[in-house]
Amino acid sequence: MNGEAHVSTAEAPSKARLRLWLRLLKASRAIEAELRDRMRREFNSTLPRFDVMAALERNEQGLKMSELSGVLKVSNGNVTGIVDRLAEDGLVARVAVTGDRRASRVCLTDRGRATFATQAAAHEGWVDELFAQVPAGRAGEVAALIDGLTRPANREDER
Amino acid sequence: MNGEAHVSTAEAPSKARLRLWLRLLKASRAIEAELRDRMRREFNSTLPRFDVMAALERNEQGLKMSELSGVLKVSNGNVTGIVDRLAEDGLVARVAVTGDRRASRVCLTDRGRATFATQAAAHEGWVDELFAQVPAGRAGEVAALIDGLTRPANREDER
């Protein structure tokens, strides 16, 4: 007995899914805000810069601009600006691609690699701290569950 | 037998948590990108505009700028710009607060309420579609699980 009319007090399924989405969004924004803040305070840097360096670190031989935007799923123009600023700081370098004068390969410099190593270690520690509630042994299953939430939404996403 | 040296192949717990975070981030970004895209194509609008209108819809009497930025957890300056643009479009209005000439209360206009109603219905449908994989009956428990992931990270977040 809940005081509602008795025609149909059942909530539409879409409401429950909407709440789920709002929780997911809220959680990831809160974590991201915390990481952004720490990245700024500790390293005077940003998450987008970190993301670009992380992608480059995973590819010893560097990545072309278009590969970078593909991997990070951001627009081409976006990557141009971030790489410009990282290059100004001497953390990455654009090297010519032999055989295609349109393209350039972006690589971490030695300094970029060293900088990234420091930041990545700190970043991993922050995440570990922020997710301390999750037993390490269960992190995998939770990750799989989250992955399953959106599978059909980004089918073109698989690799 | 996994071919690794036998000194210690166990992975640090922080790696599993890092992967969990990357999945969470990837999932929410994919959903958000899809919603942003639809919001732009169907309504020539944006998620931040929608978020502001949603907050105002939930508060019949409107919200002050600072309340708005508090609820949405974005900076004051950010809200100023979004409200400016919504006001230009006649969807919200700043009304003076009697007794405090510094503050203004932002309210949805009739047109804003109508516009929001249309967009909110579509938005709920999109989310329902994107999360179709999640049985409606389980959405609640999944939401609670996600919520639990970050509780200690945003303890000041509770309401």
Add this chain to the structure above:
DNA sequence: TATATATATTTTATACTTGAAGCATATCGG
């Protein structure tokens, strides 16, 4: 009441982000 301090908001500088337009270079079909 005068001054200090706090609050509400806007402004500014800088960076991130997108979608679309623009350029240069490659590649393909004839």
Add this chain to the structure above:
DNA sequence: CCGATATGCTTCAAGTATAAAATATATATA
């Protein structure tokens, strides 16, 4: 070889985002 088309990247306009400074008003305190 040459025009059409595709590809790689940058530029541009507009919007979003932050932190910090500036402005205006309120409130408290001496």
